[in-house]
Amino acid sequence: MGGSTLTPATLIVERDGLDALIGELRAQHRTVLGPLVRDGVITHGEVTGIDDLPIGWTEQQSGGTYRLQPTGTDEIFAFSTPSESWKRYVHPPRALMLRARREGPAITVETPRPEPEPVAFFGVRSCDLAALGILDRVLLDPEATDPNYAVRRSDIFIVAAGCSTPAATCFCASMQTGPSPTSGFDLSIAELKGSEPLSYLIAAGTERGAEVLGLLPGRSATAADHEHATAVHDQAVAAMHRTLDAADPPRAAAAPEHPQWNDIAERCLACGNCTMVCPTCFCSSVEDTTSLDGNHTDRTRVWDSCFGLDFTHMHGGPTRTSIASRYRHWLLHKLVTWQDQFDSSGCVGCGRCITWCPVGIDLTAEIPKLARAATEVAP
Amino acid sequence: MTDIAHRLLAMPALATFDQKVVDVLASQARVVSVPAGQRILTEGDPADTFHIVLSGRVAIEINSPNAGPIAIETLEPGELLGVSWMLPPYRCTFDARVTDAAELIAIDAVALRAAADADPALGYALFKYVAGVVRDRLQAARVQVLDLYRGRDD
Amino acid sequence: MTDTAAAVNAPSPMEPSMYRVTARDVESHDTVTLTLAPMADALPAPNPGQFFMLWAFGIGEAPISVAGVTADGSIVHTIRAVGAVTDALVALRPGDPVGMRGPYGTSWPVDAAAGADVLVVAGGLGLAPVRPVIDAIAADPSRFRSRRVLIGARTPGALLYPGASARWESQGVAVQRIVDRAGPDWTGPVGLITKLIEQSTLSEHTHAFLCGPEPMMRFSAMALIDQGVPPEQIWVSLERNMHCAYGHCGHCQLGSLFVCRDGPIVSWAAAQAVVRIPQR
Numbered sequence: 001m002g003g004s005t006l007t008p009a010t011l012i013v014e015r016d017g018l019d020a021l022i023g024e025l026r027a028q029h030r031t032v033l034g035p036l037v038r039d040g041v042i043t044h045g046e047v048t049g050i051d052d053l054p055i056g057w058t059e060q061q062s063g064g065t066y067r068l069q070p071t072g073t074d075e076i077f078a079f080s081t082p083s084e085s086w087k088r089y090v091h092p093p094r095a096l097m098l099r100a101r102r103e104g105p106a107i108t109v110e111t112p113r114p115e116p117e118p119v120a121f122f123g124v125r126s127c128d129l130a131a132l133g134i135l136d137r138v139l140l141d142p143e144a145t146d147p148n149y150a151v152r153r154s155d156i157f158i159v160a161a162g163c164s165t166p167a168a169t170c171f172c173a174s175m176q177t178g179p180s181p182t183s184g185f186d187l188s189i190a191e192l193k194g195s196e197p198l199s200y201l202i203a204a205g206t207e208r209g210a211e212v213l214g215l216l217p218g219r220s221a222t223a224a225d226h227e228h229a230t231a232v233h234d235q236a237v238a239a240m241h242r243t244l245d246a247a248d249p250p251r252a253a254a255a256p257e258h259p260q261w262n263d264i265a266e267r268c269l270a271c272g273n274c275t276m277v278c279p280t281c282f283c284s285s286v287e288d289t290t291s292l293d294g295n296h297t298d299r300t301r302v303w304d305s306c307f308g309l310d311f312t313h314m315h316g317g318p319t320r321t322s323i324a325s326r327y328r329h330w331l332l333h334k335l336v337t338w339q340d341q342f343d344s345s346g347c348v349g350c351g352r353c354i355t356w357c358p359v360g361i362d363l364t365a366e367i368p369k370l371a372r373a374a375t376e377v378a379p
Numbered sequence: 380m381t382d383i384a385h386r387l388l389a390m391p392a393l394a395t396f397d398q399k400v401v402d403v404l405a406s407q408a409r410v411v412s413v414p415a416g417q418r419i420l421t422e423g424d425p426a427d428t429f430h431i432v433l434s435g436r437v438a439i440e441i442n443s444p445n446a447g448p449i450a451i452e453t454l455e456p457g458e459l460l461g462v463s464w465m466l467p468p469y470r471c472t473f474d475a476r477v478t479d480a481a482e483l484i485a486i487d488a489v490a491l492r493a494a495a496d497a498d499p500a501l502g503y504a505l506f507k508y509v510a511g512v513v514r515d516r517l518q519a520a521r522v523q524v525l526d527l528y529r530g531r532d533d
Numbered sequence: 534m535t536d537t538a539a540a541v542n543a544p545s546p547m548e549p550s551m552y553r554v555t556a557r558d559v560e561s562h563d564t565v566t567l568t569l570a571p572m573a574d575a576l577p578a579p580n581p582g583q584f585f586m587l588w589a590f591g592i593g594e595a596p597i598s599v600a601g602v603t604a605d606g607s608i609v610h611t612i613r614a615v616g617a618v619t620d621a622l623v624a625l626r627p628g629d630p631v632g633m634r635g636p637y638g639t640s641w642p643v644d645a646a647a648g649a650d651v652l653v654v655a656g657g658l659g660l661a662p663v664r665p666v667i668d669a670i671a672a673d674p675s676r677f678r679s680r681r682v683l684i685g686a687r688t689p690g691a692l693l694y695p696g697a698s699a700r701w702e703s704q705g706v707a708v709q710r711i712v713d714r715a716g717p718d719w720t721g722p723v724g725l726i727t728k729l730i731e732q733s734t735l736s737e738h739t740h741a742f743l744c745g746p747e748p749m750m751r752f753s754a755m756a757l758i759d760q761g762v763p764p765e766q767i768w769v770s771l772e773r774n775m776h777c778a779y780g781h782c783g784h785c786q787l788g789s790l791f792v793c794r795d796g797p798i799v800s801w802a803a804a805q806a807v808v809r810i811p812q813r
Contacts, residue, residue, distance in 0.1 A: 097547045100590065107590055107630050111545035140540050144779040144794070150540030256810050283783030286547075286776040290591040297591055299547060304782070311784060312774050315531060315615030319773065333786060340789035415720070438715075438723060450715045450723040455732055478720045518752075519725045523713050527746035528657030528687040530563045531615045 009210060010203045012225055013218035018076070018189070018200060019050045020216050021159065025120040030157055033089065034122030041066060041083040047122060054079055061167035061351065063360025074198060077123065077191040080167035081350045085128050085279030086121055090152045091135060097148075097286065098299035114148055120157040124185065126178030127170075127350040129160055131279030133184055137342045138282050157208070160185035164193050164232045166240045169351030171364055174243035177348040179236040180229075187213060190229040201229045242364045244349065245371075249335035252370035256328060260373045264366055265324035267359045272305030274353035274361075275330065280346050281305075306330050331363060383408045383484060386433065390457045392508070393431075400504045403494055407487040413477045420461060420475035427469070427488050429461035435481025440474040452519060453478065459512045464488035465505070546779050549588050549632030550576050554625050555607060560693055563614045564658065565623050566600065569631060570607040576633060578602060580640035581665035582770060582798040585610070586778050588632030589621035596775045597622075598662035598797070599636065608633070611661035611693065637778045639798040641666045641768060646740035649766075651677045652733065654753050656685040656726055656745025660693045662770050662797070663744045667697075671704040681707040681733060685726035685745065688712055689719045725749075727756040735760040743801075744770040747808055754801045767801035771808070 011017070025032050026048065034047040037054045047053060058078045060067045071078045100109045124132075132153075139149040160181035163172070172178030181188045186209030190201040201221055204210035275281040285304040290297045304311060307326050312319040320326050338346035347363075354362045384405035387393050393401065410433070413419055419430065419437070430437075437460055438450040451473075454460050460483070463472050469488070495502035526533075556568035579585070579599045586594045587610065595618040601609035614623040625631060643651075643666055651670050655663050670680045682701060686692045689712050702708050709729050711722040722728065726745075730753060735741075739762045743750045750769045757767055773792040776782035785792035788807035790799065 097545070098549075102590055105628075105630065107551060107632070109549060109551075109632070111548045113545070116541070139781060140537065141780070144546065144781060145540045145543045146781060147540055147543040147545060150537050150543065154537050154541050282781065284776070284781065285784075286594070286782060288591070288593040294591050301777075301782075304776075304784075306783065306786075314772065314774050315613075315619075329786070337786070337789040341791070436720070436722065446716070448717055450717075450719065453721075453723040455722060455728065457732075519728070522725055522748065522752065525748065526687070526713070527749055528685070528691065528713065530613055532563050533687065 010201060010221040011213050011216060011218040012199050012201055012221045013216055014197055014199050015050055017216045017218045021187070021212065022047060022049055022122065024212055024215055025122070025157060028118065030118045030120040032120045032122050035079070035082050037068065040068060042068070042079045043083045044086065050076065053123070058165055059167065061169045061355040063169070063354050063362050064357055066355050075191060075193060077161050077189070078165045080163055080165055080170055081125055081127065081352060083352070084277065085131055085350070085352070086124065087131070087135065087279050089119070090132065091139065091149055091282060093303045095148060095301045096298060097301050100297045102295045114151050116151050116154055118155045120159060122159045123161040123189070124158055124181070125161065125163050125350070126181040127172040127348040128279055129158070129181050129184045130177035130348040131350070134280045134342070134344060134346060134348070135282060137344065158185045160188040162188065162190040162229070162233060164191055164236050166236055167351060167355070169242065169354040170240050170349065171242035171244055171351060172349035173237045173240050175345065175347060175349035180233045185209070190232060192225065192228045193232050195228060201225050242351070244347070244364050244367060248367045248371035249332070251374040252367055253332050253336045255370060255374035258370065258373040260370050261324040261328050264327050264361060265322065267361055268323050268327050269358060270307040270323045270326060271358060272307040273356045273358065275305040275307060276303065277352040277356045279348060279350055279352070306333070331366070335367070381405050383410065387431070387484065390431065392457055392459070396504060400501055403501055404486060404491070407490045408484050411483050411485045413481050413483060415477055415480045418474060418476045420471045420473070422471055422474050424471045425469055426461060426463035426471050428485050429459065429464045429488050430483040430485050432456050432458050432460060433482040433484060435477060436479035437481055438476050438478045440476055442474060448474065448476070451523070452516065459509070462509050462513055464492070465509045546777070547634070549634045550574065552608070552631050552633050554627050554629045554631060557625065557627055560611060561691055563623070564611060564693070566609060566611045567622070567625060568603060568607050568609050569633065570605070572630070575606055576635060578606065579608070579636035581643060581669060582641040582662060583636035583638050584797060585633045585635035585637070587622055589618050590630065590632065592621040593618045595619055595622065596778060596793070598770070600661040600664045601668060602665070611658065613658050635778065637793055639796055641742050641798050643669050647676050648678060650679040650736065650739045651681070652735065652739050652741045653682040654726060654730065654741060654743045654745070655683070656749040657687065657691070658693070659745030659770070660684055663742050664694065664697070666742050667701055667706065671701045671706050674705050678738065680705065682709070683726055683729040683733070684708065684710045685749065686710070686712050689715055689721070725752070727752050730756040730760070735762050737761050737763055739766065741767045743767065751808060754805065764802040764805065765800055768798055769801055769804050770798055771796045771804065
């Protein structure tokens with residue numbers, strides 16, 4: 001934490017303070033991206049003031065279901081995870097990697113790099129903050145760096161927002177990634193649900209965060225304010241009923257051929273939705289597209305999903321032909337082999353894969369079944 | 380112990396055999412030298428002799444009118460040539476042709492069958508030997524069916 | 534936290550270097566060996582077992598193992614036409630440009646085999662990725678206690694590098710070849726390559742380098758273990774779909790391995806658990 005004696009580390013603001021915060025970030029020439037209601041969901045997009053935020057909205061999420069609902073309050077952060085994570089802003093679904101031209105015998109190649117664009121991520125949930133850290137470990141690995149990711153990641157002012165209203169699909173507490181942000185932000189907002197007037201405890205996590213905080217209208221936080229924030233946090237933890245026992249995924253991995261995998265495969269459509277909405281799934285394809293005259297080629301990196309049959313195609317055919325083998329690969333990568341590769345789980349407990357699965361497959365329900373199955377087959 | 384018994388015992392596949400079994404084998408055996416190109420077993424003929432390769436190489440072949448004789452496996456020193464002598468109808472199922480001048484131990488299968496029938500312990504020892512060879516050749520045939528080295532256009 | 538500022542200025546990992554085909558040797562109806570020389574700056578020299586991403590302009594990229602490096606630093610690749618990209622690569626002619634990036638992946642631990650008995654087991658096109666190992670052991674007889682190479686192929690006509698095989702033998706390497714089926718012109722052995730393994734004298738001092746179709750490597754590794762070769766001294770070259778070759782695209786994952794980065798060369802001790810789980 002880069003605290004300065006001249007600027008406050010915490011501040012209590014009301015709605016006008018949040019509006020001023022967005023205004024200040026925009027005054028810094030940042031594009032402010034935050035939660036908003038669009039297409040029947042709470043998702044992310046550019047926000048210019050607090051009126052763009054999902055004031056008075058929450059949502060109901062469960063396996064295969066998402067429904068917007070009014071709260072009847074003027075709370076701003078009474079929702080849980082937006083339908084999409086921040087992945088698309090740092091690791092876009094399509095990115096130009098290379099452009100090549102052939103003139104006679106000569107081939108010229110350029111590898112375009114995105115323009116650094118100052119942005120602010122406003123209202124980042126703790127689970128999504130953890131997911132950004134996981135993507136960093138994959139795509140900023142010193143042994144293999146994606147410079148385009150680095151450019152997009154290089155100047156993001158992060159305003160996190162603690163989660164007071166977890167969805168039924170959430171399990172961040174058991175993944176130890178939430179519901180309240182603890183690091184990796186410039187500023188972090190806690191909505192003091194039920195306070196009169198409705199106020200927000202903002203904490204600075206960096207020097208530049210503290211500087212912005214010093215420009216906002218507000219008052220010092222009292223011990224009572226901190227207790228209020230703690231109570232909101234505790235209620236959120238208590239409201240989360242899904243869990244994932246860290247001991248279970250390795251057990252499931254020990255039974256890769258158990259029939260329970262086929263039981264899942266009979267429901268799984270291999271649509272890949274879970275991988276698209278997952279905030280950490282990073283897999284991609286590299287595609288060369290060539291002009292009709294054969295002289296211009298664009299190489300694009302496109303999000304891909306390990307649920308696709310072509311994903312493992314080699315001469316002689318794909319190596320994971322059954323849906324069971326593909327689901328198993330996805331789940332065990334996310335929860336088990338990710339640990340071997342990147343020293344963390346690949347899952348942050350955001351629950352999006354449950355909500356956006358068309359048939360409502362719930363990994364928190366499947367993992368214990370697979371883990372039990374493993375103990376049954378053990379000698 | 381006879382010279383042939385010594386040579387039989389020196390083979391890894393037979394090293395675990397009882398001295399008694401080896402003596403019975405040796406009593407029905409003689410060493411033959413066969414020049415390259417000569418056929419020693421013919422598909423459909425009675426399987427009244429089997430061989431153990433001492434040196435050289437023997438190919439097991441299938442003849443086909445358009446492809447000619449195709450070698451499906453070769454037998455190297457120490458390997459058993461012929462398993463059909465063990466089971467009715469005692470008939471050779473493939474051709475065998477020497478491809479590299481060979482010295483072989485030829486064993487009278489008819490006499491050995493009679494000895495095995497009379498002594499189940501001897502029969503069991505021989506059966507285990509032959510069954511192991513059959514298992515290895517079955518595995519080889521199955522893997523060959525996969526045609527692992529095939530290219531897209533082969 | 535990772536150093537984002539430095540990463541911003543890192544070179545693009547997708548940037549190819551342009552090479553030119555300087556020789557094209559036809560190995561069979563679908564396989565050629567290309568010698569590739571840099572047009573400008575050369576890429577770093579590969580270690581035995583590593584691979585490059587080869588780019589056919591307008592078509593795409595494919596990972597191809599290095600089959601050799603010439604005295605002047607040109608890279609030798611043996612390529613079989615099995616898809617759109619390899620069709621285009623096989624069709625290249627001397628003078629044609631080809632993009633390359635790499636080298637990528639792990640390498641055959643030849644140095645660790647110094648003083649030991651070296652056994653190379655190669656099946657089909659798998660001879661290409663172990664060829665640098667054979668060239669290395671052939672050139673340096675005093676470093677190894679013994680040197681043996683077993684080569685399997687579909688038919689006698691499909692055996693790669695007949696000229697090089699003769700040279701290795703003249704350099705004192707024991708080379709044995711076996712084919713799946715043969716006509717009367719072939720007097721050598723016919724059958725599985727494991728037959729040659731069973732006839733070799735092996736021990737805990739053997740270091741084995743295996744390359745070929747996965748079932749062939751599995752059966753070979755089992756035959757080696759039966760003869761007392763420790764799994765840690767058996768090395769295999771794995772193959773999976775690859776798009777990026779630097780661990781970002783995810784396609785090549787096999788268990789915990791990114792085959793592009795943690796492979797392609799993996800010890801049997803590490804590979805056996807993942808390659809024995811049926812993926813279908």
